[in-house]
Amino acid sequence: MRLSIRQLTKYFEGKAVLDDISLELSDVHSLAVIGPSGGGKSTLLRIIAGLLVPETGKVAINGREIPVEEEYLRRYRMTIGMVFQSYNLFPHLTALENIVLPLQRVHHMGREEALSQSGRLLHRFGLSAHGHKKPALLSGGQKQRIAIARAVAIRPSFLLFDEPTSALDPEYTSEVLDVIEELREERKDLILVTHEMGFAKSVADHVLFLDEGKIVSSGTPSEIFENPAEKRLRVFLDKVLKY
Numbered sequence: 001m002r003l004s005i006r007q008l009t010k011y012f013e014g015k016a017v018l019d020d021i022s023l024e025l026s027d028v029h030s031l032a033v034i035g036p037s038g039g040g041k042s043t044l045l046r047i048i049a050g051l052l053v054p055e056t057g058k059v060a061i062n063g064r065e066i067p068v069e070e071e072y073l074r075r076y077r078m079t080i081g082m083v084f085q086s087y088n089l090f091p092h093l094t095a096l097e098n099i100v101l102p103l104q105r106v107h108h109m110g111r112e113e114a115l116s117q118s119g120r121l122l123h124r125f126g127l128s129a130h131g132h133k134k135p136a137l138l139s140g141g142q143k144q145r146i147a148i149a150r151a152v153a154i155r156p157s158f159l160l161f162d163e164p165t166s167a168l169d170p171e172y173t174s175e176v177l178d179v180i181e182e183l184r185e186e187r188k189d190l191i192l193v194t195h196e197m198g199f200a201k202s203v204a205d206h207v208l209f210l211d212e213g214k215i216v217s218s219g220t221p222s223e224i225f226e227n228p229a230e231k232r233l234r235v236f237l238d239k240v241l242k243y
């Protein structure tokens with residue numbers, strides 16, 4: 001994907017959470033966003049998802065600007081798959097219906113087609129035996145794979161992941177990362193906010209380091225992890241890679 005960010009600023013309560021950031025990436029398939037807590041990673045992702053509107057600046061993806069009017073935004077959001085840390089599944093629906101319902105309601109797919117597409121995805125992500133269960137009966141890793149299946153089901157133009165594994169026990173982290181890795185291998189474009197440095201290093205073709213609302217570093221995984229030029233980045237990596 002092509003990603004163009006021009007002088008983007010977002011304020012919360014008078015404070016610039018994204019502070020005049022600009023970025024041009026012309027051919028990126030998997031972009032990892034790293035950085036300390038509160039640095040603005042989720043805010044940036046939510047703007048790219050069309051869930052938040054910035055105060056100033058523009059974001060364009062593949063040459064198309066993200067709209068600001070609610071009506072166009074609603075349509076834009078329907079083209080994106082987003083996966084959150086907290087799964088955001090409907091608790092009263094089964095795993096299968098969590099995938100089926102948005103296809104029917106939002107994307108106006110017929111019930112039969114929605115059911116067969118969702119069944120295929122459950123199978124693919126190793127969840128066929130769990131389709132009838134409600135989220136409360138699923139493990140964290142299973143819930144997150146359902147959330148990913150739901151995001152992929154709509155055939156999005158790209159996928160956004162906001163710390164998809166940080167609520168998971170370590171034993172479930174790899175099953176979710178495996179699914180993301182598979183999507184990357186299929187050349188699905190994705191942007192991933194993550195605390196998993198090893199994963200960012202192996203899966204991303206470009207990495208952004210965001211701190212205090214600024215893009216402090218932007219580079220290839222080897223530039224970021226092996227030759228970090230900026231002091232703030234080195235301090236951050238020393239801290240997170242310590243143990």
Ligand SMILES: Nc1ncnc2c1ncn2[C@@H]1O[C@H](COP(=O)(O)OP(=O)(O)OP(=O)(O)O)[C@@H](O)[C@H]1O
Pocket residue numbers: 012013017035036037038039040041042043044
């Ligand atoms: N809806 C909101 N209202 C007020 N302040 C907010 C809101 N959302 C985020 N913030 C503030 O904006 C700053 C950036 O938040 P953001 O969630 O983007 O950080 P982050 O990099 O994703 O952090 P983390 O790694 O902890 O998820 C924080 O100081 C946060 O408190």
Ligand SMILES: [Mg+2]
Pocket residue numbers: 041042043162
């Ligand atoms: Mg966040």
